[in-house]
Each structure stands twice: as C-alpha cells, then as structure tokens.
Amino acid sequence: MLRREPPLVCRQMVELITDYLEGTLPRARRRRFEAHIAGCEHCTEYLEQMRSTIRLTGRLRAADLTPQMSEEFAAIYRGWQAERG
Ligand SMILES: [Zn+2]
Secondary structure (H helix, E strand, O other), rough: OOOOEEEEEEHHHHHHHHHHHHHHOHHHHHHHHHHHHOHHHHHHHHHHHHHHHHHOOOOOHHHOOOOOOHHHHHHHHHHHHHHHH
16 A cells, blocks of 8 residues: 655654745755645644744744744644544
C-alpha cells in the first residue's frame, strides 16, 4: 500500500513559519513549505492565524510567540496528529 508522506511534517512547519513570514527562509525550503501549505488545511489555518497576529502587532518574531502561543499551537498540532492516529 502506497502512502505518500508530506515533504514536511506539521511540527516542522511550526518551526519554519516565522522564518517564512519574515522572508528569511531559504528558497528551497520555502518551496517545500508552500507545497505543504497547499495540501494541508491545518497549516493553512495556522498560517492565517500567524498573519493575523502580524497585522495586529505589526511584526512577528519568534520571541513574540513564546511561551503562551507556542504552547497553544503545539497543543493544536498534537490534537491534529492524535486525530490522524
Ligand atoms: Zn501541515
């Protein structure tokens, strides 16, 4: 049975998303990132939440996410992974 693994798992996406939004993600990784986003509704939703945060705060740094937001998002992703089994 053929199972196609995503190029990046969602947990990695969380780690990359700030770099992506800041435009500091290397081109190759950015391409893989966008490929994953296109096929993952959860990460699309996450990305939209992050963009909303940027609109509110004017900028986004990794420090802005910790600790509360990081924990929140980590919990969200754990929930998704649990749903998938
Ligand atoms: Zn994802």
